[in-house]
Amino acid sequence: MIEWLKVCHIVSVISWMVGMFYLPRLMVYHSDKEPGSDASETFKVMERRLLKVIMTPAMMASWFFGLLLAWQNDFWLEGWFVSKLFLALLLGAQHGFCVIWVREFAADERKHKARFYRLANEIPTVLMIMIIILVEIQPF
Numbered sequence: 390m391i392e393w394l395k396v397c398h399i400v401s402v403i404s405w406m407v408g409m410f411y412l413p414r415l416m417v418y419h420s421d422k423e424p425g426s427d428a429s430e431t432f433k434v435m436e437r438r439l440l441k442v443i444m445t446p447a448m449m450a451s452w453f454f455g456l457l458l459a460w461q462n463d464f465w466l467e468g469w470f471v472s473k474l475f476l477a478l479l480l481g482a483q484h485g486f487c488v489i490w491v492r493e494f495a496a497d498e499r500k501h502k503a504r505f506y507r508l509a510n511e512i513p514t515v516l517m518i519m520i521i522i523l524v525e526i527q528p529f
Protein backbone atom coordinates (compact mmCIF):
# COMPACT_ATOMS: atom_id res chain seq x y z
CA MET A 390 0.00 0.00 0.00
CA ILE A 391 2.70 2.55 1.02
CA GLU A 392 4.67 1.72 -2.12
CA TRP A 393 1.65 2.56 -4.31
CA LEU A 394 1.16 5.83 -2.40
CA LYS A 395 4.80 6.67 -3.11
CA VAL A 396 4.33 5.85 -6.82
CA CYS A 397 1.35 8.20 -6.97
CA HIS A 398 3.25 10.86 -4.98
CA ILE A 399 6.34 10.77 -7.20
CA VAL A 400 4.26 10.82 -10.44
CA SER A 401 2.35 13.84 -9.05
CA VAL A 402 5.44 15.81 -8.01
CA ILE A 403 7.15 15.15 -11.36
CA SER A 404 4.04 16.48 -13.18
CA TRP A 405 3.91 19.49 -10.86
CA MET A 406 7.61 20.27 -11.38
CA VAL A 407 7.23 19.99 -15.18
CA GLY A 408 4.70 22.81 -15.03
CA MET A 409 6.68 24.83 -12.49
CA PHE A 410 9.71 24.73 -14.81
CA TYR A 411 7.87 25.21 -18.13
CA LEU A 412 5.35 27.98 -17.28
CA PRO A 413 7.90 30.72 -16.41
CA ARG A 414 9.81 29.69 -19.54
CA LEU A 415 6.68 30.35 -21.66
CA MET A 416 6.38 33.74 -19.97
CA VAL A 417 9.98 34.65 -20.85
CA TYR A 418 8.99 34.44 -24.55
CA HIS A 419 5.45 35.82 -24.04
CA SER A 420 6.72 38.96 -22.29
CA ASP A 421 8.06 40.51 -25.52
CA LYS A 422 5.07 39.64 -27.70
CA GLU A 423 2.72 42.51 -28.65
CA PRO A 424 -0.52 42.38 -26.63
CA GLY A 425 -3.35 41.17 -28.93
CA SER A 426 -0.93 39.59 -31.44
CA ASP A 427 -1.54 36.01 -32.65
CA ALA A 428 1.60 34.84 -30.83
CA SER A 429 0.44 36.45 -27.57
CA GLU A 430 -3.03 34.84 -27.88
CA THR A 431 -1.40 31.42 -28.46
CA PHE A 432 0.80 31.82 -25.37
CA LYS A 433 -2.29 32.71 -23.31
CA VAL A 434 -3.96 29.40 -24.27
CA MET A 435 -0.77 27.41 -23.52
CA GLU A 436 -0.28 29.08 -20.12
CA ARG A 437 -3.92 28.68 -19.07
CA ARG A 438 -4.07 24.98 -20.07
CA LEU A 439 -0.70 24.13 -18.49
CA LEU A 440 -1.83 25.72 -15.22
CA LYS A 441 -5.39 24.38 -15.11
CA VAL A 442 -4.98 20.92 -16.71
CA ILE A 443 -1.55 19.89 -15.36
CA MET A 444 -0.04 22.10 -12.64
CA THR A 445 -2.95 22.68 -10.25
CA PRO A 446 -4.27 19.06 -10.27
CA ALA A 447 -0.67 17.77 -9.90
CA MET A 448 0.00 20.11 -6.95
CA MET A 449 -3.15 18.94 -5.19
CA ALA A 450 -2.28 15.27 -5.83
CA SER A 451 1.30 15.86 -4.54
CA TRP A 452 -0.08 17.23 -1.26
CA PHE A 453 -2.77 14.54 -0.98
CA PHE A 454 -0.43 11.57 -1.45
CA GLY A 455 2.41 13.27 0.45
CA LEU A 456 0.25 13.90 3.53
CA LEU A 457 -1.17 10.37 3.30
CA LEU A 458 2.41 9.03 3.30
CA ALA A 459 3.28 11.19 6.31
CA TRP A 460 0.20 9.92 8.13
CA GLN A 461 0.90 6.27 7.27
CA ASN A 462 4.50 6.62 8.53
CA ASP A 463 3.77 9.08 11.34
CA PHE A 464 6.55 11.46 10.12
CA TRP A 465 4.89 14.57 11.61
CA LEU A 466 7.65 15.41 14.09
CA GLU A 467 10.63 14.32 11.96
CA GLY A 468 12.99 17.26 11.35
CA TRP A 469 13.53 16.43 7.66
CA PHE A 470 9.76 16.15 7.07
CA VAL A 471 8.92 19.48 8.78
CA SER A 472 11.66 21.18 6.70
CA LYS A 473 10.38 19.48 3.54
CA LEU A 474 6.85 20.67 4.33
CA PHE A 475 8.15 24.26 4.66
CA LEU A 476 9.92 24.04 1.27
CA ALA A 477 6.78 22.49 -0.31
CA LEU A 478 4.79 25.47 1.06
CA LEU A 479 7.30 27.81 -0.66
CA LEU A 480 6.69 25.86 -3.90
CA GLY A 481 2.97 26.34 -3.29
CA ALA A 482 3.57 30.10 -2.92
CA GLN A 483 5.47 30.13 -6.24
CA HIS A 484 2.50 28.27 -7.76
CA GLY A 485 0.27 31.06 -6.43
CA PHE A 486 2.44 33.67 -8.15
CA CYS A 487 2.16 31.65 -11.39
CA VAL A 488 -1.63 31.97 -11.13
CA ILE A 489 -1.25 35.78 -10.75
CA TRP A 490 1.18 36.00 -13.71
CA VAL A 491 -1.12 33.94 -15.97
CA ARG A 492 -3.97 36.33 -15.08
CA GLU A 493 -1.79 39.38 -15.86
CA PHE A 494 -0.91 38.01 -19.32
CA ALA A 495 -4.58 37.04 -19.90
CA ALA A 496 -5.43 40.72 -19.25
CA ASP A 497 -2.70 41.76 -21.76
CA GLU A 498 -0.66 43.36 -18.97
CA ARG A 499 3.15 43.39 -19.28
CA LYS A 500 4.10 43.87 -15.61
CA HIS A 501 7.55 42.23 -15.84
CA LYS A 502 10.44 41.87 -18.30
CA ALA A 503 11.77 38.51 -19.59
CA ARG A 504 14.62 38.62 -17.03
CA PHE A 505 12.09 38.54 -14.17
CA TYR A 506 10.56 35.25 -15.41
CA ARG A 507 14.05 33.80 -16.06
CA LEU A 508 14.91 34.39 -12.40
CA ALA A 509 11.51 33.06 -11.28
CA ASN A 510 12.31 29.92 -13.27
CA GLU A 511 15.29 29.16 -10.97
CA ILE A 512 13.30 29.11 -7.72
CA PRO A 513 11.50 25.72 -8.22
CA THR A 514 14.82 24.18 -9.36
CA VAL A 515 16.58 25.13 -6.12
CA LEU A 516 13.58 24.10 -3.98
CA MET A 517 13.27 20.73 -5.77
CA ILE A 518 16.95 19.90 -5.18
CA MET A 519 16.66 20.78 -1.48
CA ILE A 520 13.44 18.72 -1.13
CA ILE A 521 14.97 15.64 -2.77
CA ILE A 522 18.06 15.88 -0.50
CA LEU A 523 15.79 16.11 2.56
CA VAL A 524 13.59 13.14 1.61
CA GLU A 525 16.43 10.87 0.45
CA ILE A 526 19.12 11.71 3.03
CA GLN A 527 16.74 12.58 5.93
CA PRO A 528 19.73 14.40 7.60
CA PHE A 529 17.82 15.33 10.78
Ligand code: HEM
Binds near residue numbers: 398459
Ligand atom coordinates in the same frame (compact mmCIF):
# COMPACT_ATOMS: atom_id res chain seq x y z
C1 HEM B 1 3.58 18.90 -1.34
C2 HEM B 1 3.87 18.44 -0.13
C3 HEM B 1 4.66 17.16 0.08
C4 HEM B 1 4.50 16.27 1.13
C5 HEM B 1 3.49 16.39 2.27
C6 HEM B 1 5.44 15.18 0.94
C7 HEM B 1 5.59 14.08 1.79
C8 HEM B 1 6.35 12.96 1.50
C9 HEM B 1 6.46 11.80 2.36
C10 HEM B 1 5.81 11.64 3.72
C11 HEM B 1 7.24 10.88 1.71
C12 HEM B 1 7.63 9.46 2.19
C13 HEM B 1 9.06 9.50 2.65
C14 HEM B 1 9.54 8.13 3.11
O1 HEM B 1 8.79 7.16 3.03
O2 HEM B 1 10.71 8.07 3.54
C15 HEM B 1 7.62 11.48 0.44
C16 HEM B 1 8.40 10.84 -0.49
C17 HEM B 1 8.95 11.50 -1.56
N1 HEM B 1 8.74 12.83 -1.91
FE1 HEM B 1 7.42 14.10 -1.08
N2 HEM B 1 6.17 15.41 -0.21
C18 HEM B 1 5.72 16.62 -0.76
C19 HEM B 1 6.21 17.24 -1.87
C20 HEM B 1 7.26 16.74 -2.62
C21 HEM B 1 7.91 17.47 -3.68
C22 HEM B 1 7.53 18.87 -4.14
C23 HEM B 1 8.89 16.64 -4.17
C24 HEM B 1 9.87 16.88 -5.29
C25 HEM B 1 10.07 18.02 -5.89
C26 HEM B 1 8.84 15.40 -3.42
C27 HEM B 1 9.63 14.30 -3.67
C28 HEM B 1 9.52 13.09 -3.01
C29 HEM B 1 10.25 11.87 -3.39
C30 HEM B 1 11.21 11.71 -4.57
C31 HEM B 1 9.87 10.87 -2.48
C32 HEM B 1 10.29 9.38 -2.49
C33 HEM B 1 11.40 9.19 -1.55
C34 HEM B 1 11.82 7.70 -1.55
O3 HEM B 1 11.03 6.82 -1.78
O4 HEM B 1 12.99 7.46 -1.31
N3 HEM B 1 7.84 15.49 -2.48
N4 HEM B 1 7.07 12.74 0.34
